[in-house]
Amino acid sequence: MTTTTTTTMVQCSRSRWGCPRGGFRGASSVAARSAAQGTSPRLTAEDVAGIRREFPILEREVHGDKRLVYLDNAATSQKPRRVLGAMEDYYADYNSNVHRGVHALSAKATERYEEARDKVARFVGAESSREIVFTRNASEAINLVAYTWGEENLGEGDEVVLTVAEHHSNIVPWQILSRRKKFTLKYVRLDEASQTLDLEGLGEAIGPRTKLVTVGHVSNVLGCVNPVGDIVALARSGGHPGCKVLLDACQSVPHMPVNFSELQVDFAVCSGHKMCAPTGIGFLWGKMEVLEAMPPFMGGGEMIQDVFESHSTFARPPGKFEAGTPAICEAIGLGAACDYLSDIGMHRLEEFELEMGTYMYEELEKNIEGIEIYGPSPKQAPRAALAAFNVEGLHATDISMILDQYGIAVRSGHHCTQPLHHHLGINASARASLYMYNTKEEIDQFVAKLKDTIDFFGQAS
Incomplete structure (x- = not known):
């Protein structure tokens, strides 16, 4: 579906976000240092300081003079100048609808939109960019599977294991x-001892009537x-011969190298806003x-x-699943985010x-009396850089409200996981929840x- 064109566009030399159009310094400088050292070194304090400078929102103050400490990245990440600049470029320089247009702006918009699909495909290990269907978010992507594949293949007597x-989206x-x-x-x-997935229980749940197993790659509460x-x-081995596996990768793709083809799942979904995209x-x-x-969705x-x-x-896919004018600018922003994260290096991140x-985890456990952190400890199993917790005698919302007065943004509630x-x-x-700029x-x-x-x-009291 990728459209190529020789059309050239006049571009402004610098965007309002302070980075040259088409160029970027922060993540590239991290990658350059890595190449110069000949290996894939750890992110240093200097690297993190450079990364932080690329996120304008981290410079703001809240509640008067409190410098923002943003620890709500599992809900949504902040956006670097590279992504903001790419989106501004679209609206300022080549805003047009994609596909079928023969004029210069439409050709340029189509090229950049399909380039974004190519970037996402490379980022997650797709064998072809045609395996990538743009949606509004992961929730819509799961609904797409439910109302196309599920509508055609699930019926009375069948089982879905989760x-x-x-x-809640899954x-x-x-x-x-x-x-x-x-x-x-x-x-x-x-598993009650570790608060991780009970694999033995999963094996027992899967049977010859199981046509779909749908799971999250990383828990947004347990961190496992x-x-x-x-x-x-x-x-x-245990499911129906046509049993499919759907992976909710919202909390993994932004934080670790993930290759869907190698994982051998059948479907995977992700939301851009958790990985530096809009x-x-x-x-x-x-x-x-x-x-x-699969039949069309809409x-x-x-x-x-x-x-x-x-x-x-x-x-043919992905076109039959993308009815109407797509989120062109947002897709271009997602492609820019994939470039940004790739330049930093997902293994390093x-x-x-x-x-x-x-x-x-260790600082909370050591310093906060009466705290309970959910999920496995780092000694039990690798876990994501997040901690969902309660403190004896206090409500989570009260904790979050007071922390906000100090300029510290954390989340409270059920995190869209009421059954858990x-x-x-x-x-x-x-x-x-942390990200690379914390x-x-x-x-x-x-x-x-918190103390x-x-x-x-x-x-x-």
């Missing part, structure tokens, strides 16, 4: 469809990394033979081949976050102000 730790679409199609949902519980290889093996853009990856067999422009009064024929996440919270016997938790100094500040928050409520 876990109690799933995000539960509700299957509940809605199951009420009409009469298939069964089977939930796998946690699910063993995708083992999950796929269990689905293939909101309103996400994607579904699917094996081409599976996508080819009808409209763009997704057709021919339309007659009596019937229509549809484009993963290693940095493993160190930072362990540091935060019910399973844990709680109604809410507070969550601090520092140990910010973690220290968070822990210190002050506990003292505040202790004095108030």
